[in-house]
Structures are given as structure tokens and as C-alpha cells.
Amino acid sequence: MTAIASHRPTRRARRRPTPVATAALATLVVLVVACAIGPALLAADPVAIGDVLATRFVAPGGRDGTGTVHLLGTDAFGRDVLARVLVAGRLSLAVGLAGALASGVLGALLGALAGWRGGALDLAITAVADALLAIPRLVLLLVCAALWAPGIPTLVTVLALTGWMGVARLVRAEVLGLRRREYVQAALALGVPPARTLLRHVLPNALAPALVATSLGIGGAILLDRGLSYLGLGVQPPAPSWGNMIAGGREHLLIAPWIALAPGGAVVATVTAATLVGDWLEARLAGREAA
Amino acid sequence: MPFLARRLGAALLLVWLVCTLTFGLLHLAPGDAAVLLLPPEGDAATLARLRAQLGLDAPLGLQYLRWIGGLASGELGRSHATGRPVAALLAEALPVSLLLGLASLTLTVILGVAIGGVQARRAGRAADTAITVATTTVYAAPTFWLALAVVAAATSGAAALGLPPAWRLPAFGLRDPGVLDPAGAWRDVARHAVLPVLVLTATGAAAVARYARAALVDAARSDARRTALAKGVAPRAAWRRHVAPLARPGLVTLIALSLPGIVGGSVFVEGVFAWPGMGRLLLTAVAQRDTPVILGATLAYATAVIAANLVAELLLPLVDPRRRA
Numbered sequence: 001m002t003a004i005a006s007h008r009p010t011r012r013a014r015r016r017p018t019p020v021a022t023a024a025l026a027t028l029v030v031l032v033v034a035c036a037i038g039p040a041l042l043a044a045d046p047v048a049i050g051d052v053l054a055t056r057f058v059a060p061g062g063r064d065g066t067g068t069v070h071l072l073g074t075d076a077f078g079r080d081v082l083a084r085v086l087v088a089g090r091l092s093l094a095v096g097l098a099g100a101l102a103s104g105v106l107g108a109l110l111g112a113l114a115g116w117r118g119g120a121l122d123l124a125i126t127a128v129a130d131a132l133l134a135i136p137r138l139v140l141l142l143v144c145a146a147l148w149a150p151g152i153p154t155l156v157t158v159l160a161l162t163g164w165m166g167v168a169r170l171v172r173a174e175v176l177g178l179r180r181r182e183y184v185q186a187a188l189a190l191g192v193p194p195a196r197t198l199l200r201h202v203l204p205n206a207l208a209p210a211l212v213a214t215s216l217g218i219g220g221a222i223l224l225d226r227g228l229s230y231l232g233l234g235v236q237p238p239a240p241s242w243g244n245m246i247a248g249g250r251e252h253l254l255i256a257p258w259i260a261l262a263p264g265g266a267v268v269a270t271v272t273a274a275t276l277v278g279d280w281l282e283a284r285l286a287g288r289e290a291a
Numbered sequence: 292m293p294f295l296a297r298r299l300g301a302a303l304l305l306v307w308l309v310c311t312l313t314f315g316l317l318h319l320a321p322g323d324a325a326v327l328l329l330p331p332e333g334d335a336a337t338l339a340r341l342r343a344q345l346g347l348d349a350p351l352g353l354q355y356l357r358w359i360g361g362l363a364s365g366e367l368g369r370s371h372a373t374g375r376p377v378a379a380l381l382a383e384a385l386p387v388s389l390l391l392g393l394a395s396l397t398l399t400v401i402l403g404v405a406i407g408g409v410q411a412r413r414a415g416r417a418a419d420t421a422i423t424v425a426t427t428t429v430y431a432a433p434t435f436w437l438a439l440a441v442v443a444a445a446t447s448g449a450a451a452l453g454l455p456p457a458w459r460l461p462a463f464g465l466r467d468p469g470v471l472d473p474a475g476a477w478r479d480v481a482r483h484a485v486l487p488v489l490v491l492t493a494t495g496a497a498a499v500a501r502y503a504r505a506a507l508v509d510a511a512r513s514d515a516r517r518t519a520l521a522k523g524v525a526p527r528a529a530w531r532r533h534v535a536p537l538a539r540p541g542l543v544t545l546i547a548l549s550l551p552g553i554v555g556g557s558v559f560v561e562g563v564f565a566w567p568g569m570g571r572l573l574l575t576a577v578a579q580r581d582t583p584v585i586l587g588a589t590l591a592y593a594t595a596v597i598a599a600n601l602v603a604e605l606l607l608p609l610v611d612p613r614r615r616a
Contacts, residue, residue, distance in 0.1 A: 018420075019420075020420055020423065020424060127305070127308060130305055131305060131308045131309045131312050132312075133596065134305065134306075134309045134592070134593040134596040134597055135309055135312065135313055135589055135592070135593065136555050136573060136588070136589060136592045138558055138570075138573060138574065138577070139313060139316075139573070139577065139585060139589055140316070142577045143316045143317060143319065143320055147319055147320050147321075219431060223431075223433050226433045226435075226436070246433070246435075246436055246439075250439060253439060253442070253443050254443065254446070254447050257443060260436070260439060261440075264432070264433065264436040264440075267431070267432075267433055267436070268428060268431050268432045268433075268436075270431075271431035271432075272424070272427050272428045272430075272431040275427050275430065275431055276423075276424070276427055279423075279427070279501075282505075283505075
């Protein structure tokens with residue numbers, strides 16, 4: 001019978017982050033701090049190119065022709081891979097976070113509006129969301145990339161414009177359910193303006209799934225930025241991003257795999273940690289045990 | 292069946308909306324296929340003639356009407372870049388993506404549900420935690436990065452290990468040009484499919500396992516299972532009769548909604564492994580601003596998405612008695 005009892009963990013037990021969630025959060029903090037202050041501590045310049053022949057393709061931990069040690073080796077132009085991964089991380093983390101937040105906010109707003117107002121507006125927003133979901137994302141991304149010059153603002157706009165539909169669906173469903181609840185009806189009956197009712201009484205209760213979707217979306221945004229860089233539409237060189245580093249390292253995969261493996265490892269670590277934190281949040285809200 | 296008729300009508304409307312939206316979006320972007328067909332030293336008169344021949348000089352509304360009119364008579368037009376019929380291009384690329392997609396989706400579902408089930412039976416224990424970290428890591432790895440790693444392992448890795456050539460798997464392409472007899476050709480394609488299917492299955496199974504675990508753990512907390520155990524149903528039977536049926540509708544929806552991915556192809560996996568499927572077709576077409584091909588591929592994909600939504604809606608009552616009206 002203990003097996004049955006153990007299926008309902010206490011409230012306190014559910015609130016406490018699991019060891020995995022703690023480790024994931026710690027990984028994220030370490031990554032952010034390393035990217036923020038790491039480049040300042042390293043002597044190596046992530047962009048400047050020096051004596052190419054003496055410094056290129058140094059294996060991780062090796063010493064180049066001028067006697068400098070490179071922990072993660074050097075790339076085809078003799079630039080320190082570790083310094084580049086850290087500098088690239090600033091951009092990639094910022095783009096991932098901004099892209100997920102922007103699509104989360106846009107999706108929450110449109111979804112709430114559709115669920116609250118109903119009628120023609122709901123129909124229009126739902127139809128556009130369904131249509132955008134049915135267009136291959138690649139087409140959307142490439143059209144946007146062709147319309148605007150590549151750059152960080154474009155990247156974030158594109159991520160938001162092509163990623164809001166999922167959150168909008170979730171929030172719309174929540175708002176539809178909440179609209180009929182007594183406390184919402186009571187607020188309206190007492191004369192609270194509809195806009196205020198939506199903002200103060202409905203949205204806060206509808207945001208939980210959107211929050212989880214957004215936290216899971218950080219990983220998605222980072223992955224998509226990688227994909228776009230691989231297609232040459234992401235962050236433009238010489239500024240390093242994890243994506244364009246992987247794309248650049250591809251040509252030297254067989255003789256110097258660390259050039260592509262190092263930024264790839266950084267992506268995997270970031271996205272895994274962000275996803276595990278999102279999982280924990282989701283499990284907490286659902287009252288489920290997280291792994 | 293007025294319900295089905297109404298849903299089909301809505302689906303057709305949505306397909307039309309998608310095509311119109313794509314058409315409009317494509318023409319928002321500056322430049323067209325004609326510019327890319329000529330060398331940089333091409334003169335204005337040649338460019339103008341080429342535009343007129345391709346019908347790109349017509350007003351946007353007329354171009355749209357021509358395309359929709361063609362569609363109504365089952366004509367998808369010809370590729371600007373190669374002059375080949377779009378229908379023929381789709382007919383070549385679709386089977387390649389279907390082969391890759393169906394093989395990997397089948398393995399993905401079997402493997403993903405099995406892993407998720409094993410985890411849910413041990414929810415909260417060390418094995419469950421370890422598997423979650425592992426599946427999340429695979430899920431987090433960019434597909435093209437995983438593909439590149441697999442290519443490196445299959446080529447230089449296999450060479451370093453000293454594997455005999457017969458044991459090595461081909462990393463690129465759909466078939467060897469040298470294999471001519473039909474029986475050998477099938478074996479050859481199968482050998483070429485192993486690595487891309489492996490990559491697609493790994494990422495897909497990781498996602499399905501994550502979902503299946505969550506759905507099964509939720510279902511295991513249900514009152515139905517508690518009651519079954521309390522009245523003495525054997526744990527295994529309780530799992531099979533009371534837990535699995537609760538998790539099934541969500542899984543069926545997830546699988547149905549991943550069907551369109553098969554038609555869309557995987558841009559990155561097809562790119563890395565040089566498979567001439569839908570992903571590659573679309574990527575090339577976009578690079579060449581080949582509007583008829585982009586529209587044709589989008590039409591195929593949108594139809595698949597909307598059909599999958601419909602299939603999910605029709606399948607749900609079969610696995611979820613509560614949905615039977």
C-alpha cells in the first residue's frame with residue numbers, strides 16, 4: 001500500500017527543486033557567468049587573426065608555435081576556440097532568451113485577446129495561427145531573412161513571428177475556460193472594465209502554461225538560431241555565434257573536429273539545462289513528480 | 292455526415308489561406324528568379340525578356356490568378372530554375388522523404404514509447420532520472436550537429452577502427468551508381484538509409500520518450516489506478532487496463548501531428564547526408580527564388596499538416612471513449 005501513498009508527494013516535496021533541476025539551474029548560471037566574464041579573463045582575442053600558419057589547428061590542450069596553450073584548441077585561422085565559444089555564448093544566450101520571450105509575449109497577448117473577445121477576432125487569430133503552423137517554418141524563416149538584413153534584431157523578430165502560435169493556442173484555451181468562472185463573472189458584474197478584468201483576473205491565471213512553454217522555448221530558439229546560422233542566415237561572421245562556429249567547423253570536421261564539437265557541446269549543455277528547468281516547472285504546476 | 296463535410300470545407304479553406312499567404316510573403320521579398328538565372332554581366336533587355344517569358348512581369352494579382360487557375364486544373368507549373376514540371380520534381384522528392392520519414396517514425400514511436408514506459412514504471416528513481424537526462428541531451432542536440440558527428444564516426448571513425456569496407460556504412464547519397472540489379476539496388480538503398488534514419492530516430496525517440504513519460508506518470512497518479520489497486524487488481528493488469536488507456540489519446544495526437552514532418556522532409560538531415568528529398572528541394576528552391584517549386588512544396592506540406600489534424604481528430608474517439616458522441 002505504500003506504493004499507492006507515494007504517488008502523492010507532499011506539497012513541500014513538490015516545491016523543492018529536484019537534484020536534476022538544481023544541477024540544470026547551476027549549469028545555466030555557470031554558463032551565463034562564464035560567457036559574461038570569461039572573455040575578459042582570457043588573454044586570447046576571439047576575432048583577431050595573427051600568424052595563421054603557426055597557430056592554426058592546435059588540438060585541445062596543445063601549445064601553438066608561439067608557445068601559447070589553448071584549452072580547447074584553435075580554429076582554421078588560429079583563433080582560440082574557448083575564447084570564441086565564450087564570446088559567442090553572450091550573443092547566442094541573448095538571442096535565445098530574447099527570441100523565446102518575444103514569442104511568448106506575442107503569443108500570450110494574441111491568445112488572450114482571441115479567447116477573451118471571441119467572435120470574428122478569435123476566428124481571425126486562430127486562422128492565421130493555423131495557417132502559419134501549416135507553412136514550413138523554413139519558408140517563413142527564409143522569407144523573413146530575405147526581407148530584412150541579417151542581424152540580431154531581425155533574428156529575434158523572426159523567432160517571435162514564427163514561434164508565437166503554440167503559446168497563443170495554450171493561452172487561448174486557458175482564457176476560454178477562465179472566462180466562465182464565477183470570480184470573472186463576478187468582477188464583470190461588479191462593473192470592473194473588461195480590459196482590467198482580463199489583465200488583473202484572467203491573464204495571471206492563464207499564464208502558467210505559457211510560462212512553461214516559454215522556458216521550454218528558450219532551447220528551441222537557441223536551436224533554431226543554430227540552424228539558421230548553418231544556412232548562413234543567422235549571426236554574420238566575423239562576430240562568432242555557436243551556430244556559425246559549428247557551420248564553419250564543418251569544413252574541418254575530419255582534421256580538427258574540436259572546432260565544431262566545442263560550440264556544439266555548449267549548445268547541448270545550454271538547451272539540456274534550459275529544458276530540464278522547464279520540465280521541472282511544468283511538473284510542479286501539474287503536481288507531478290519530476291525526474 | 293455534416294460534421295466531416297464541415298471539417299473538410301474548413302480544411303480546404305485553410306489550404307487556400309496557406310497558399311495565398313505563402314504567395315504574398317514570397318513576393319514581399321525583393322528580387323526574383325530571373326535575376327539569379329542570368330550571369331552578373333547580363334543586360335537589362337535580356338533580363339526583361341526572361342521576366343516576360345517566366346510571366347514575372349505581370350501584375351501580382353494576375354500572377355496569383357494564373358497560379359490559382361492552374362491549381363484548379365491540377366497544374367502546378369514549371370520550375371523557373373530548371374524548366375521541369377513541379378509535379379515531376381515533387382514526385383521524385385516525395386518518395387525519398389517518405390522512405391526516410393516512415394522508417395524513422397516507426398522506429399521513433401516504438402523506441403520512444405518503450406523508453407517512456409520503462410521510465411514511468413520507475414518514476415522518481417535513479418534509472419528514471421538518468422534516462423531523462425540522457426533523452427533531454429539527445430533532444431537538445433542540434434540535428435545537423437548530430438548528423439555531422441555520425442558522418443565523422445562513420446567515415447574517419449570507422450577507418451580509424453580498421454573496419455573492413457564491407458562493414459562500413461555509406462554516409463552520403465541515396466544509392467551507389469554502380470549497383471544495377473534490382474535486388475542489390477534495394478539492399479544498397481537500405482544501407483544508405485541506416486545513418487540518416489539513425490539520426491532522425493534518435494532525436495525523434497528522445498522527444499516521444501519525454502512526452503510518453505510525462506503522460507504515463509500523470510495517468511499513473513489517476514484515481515482509476517488507485518481504485519483498481521485497492522480492489523486487488525494485479526499491478527501489471529492495472530497498468531495495462533487503467534494507466535495505458537489514459538495516456539493513449541495524447542500519444543496518438545502527438546504521433547498524428549508529427550506525420551507532416553515526413554512530407555516536409557528534414558532540411559538538415561537531408562542536407563548533411565545528401566538525400567534528394569523534400570527538405571533539399573525546398574531549400575534549393577528558396578535559394579533560387581523558384582516560386583512555383585516553393586508553392587508546390589508548401590502546398591504538399593500544408594495539405595499534410597491539415598490532413599494530420601483531421602486524422603488526429605477522427606482517431607481520438609477510437610482511443611478515447613469519452614470523446615465518442
